[in-house]
Structure formats: C-alpha cells, structure tokens
Amino acid sequence: MASAPRRPFFRRRKSCPFSGTNAPKIDYKDTRLLSRYISERGKIVPSRITAVSANKQRDLAKAIKRARFLGLLPYVIR
Secondary structure, X not given: OOOOOOOOOXXXXXXXXXXXXXXXXXXXXXXXXXXXXXXXXXXXXXXXXXXXXXXXXXXXXXXXXXXXXXXXXXXXXX
C-alpha cells in the first residue's frame, strides 16, 4: 500500500528583533538586553537560534565583548 507523498515541513524564519520600527538599539550599556543573547553558561547565543541578522549579530557580539571588558557582563557564569 503506497501512501501519498508527504510534504516537507518548513519552519518559518523569524524576523530579526533589531530591524524594523520600534526596534531596540544595540548598546553595550544595556545589560538587560544583552543578557537575553547570552546562554546560561555565559556564551553568546548563535543567530540561528535567536534569529538575529548577520550584521546585527556582529554588532551584538561587539557590544557583549565590550560590556564584558568593562565589567558590566561576566565572561563565565558558573
């Protein structure tokens, strides 16, 4: 018994949270915003999980690294 071919499952791509109107600006002093993009171990979460565009992911990584250097964010969370 041959069944009908299944249609592939496509997950819809989320839009970038930093693009569009009313989007928050990436700022190294905004630790509450930056901490949403850091894992529980202190690593920067990849853009394929957070749906941040490539340009904004680079800006986000720079801001996180700058905040870490200034002591606003921890390097490692134990």
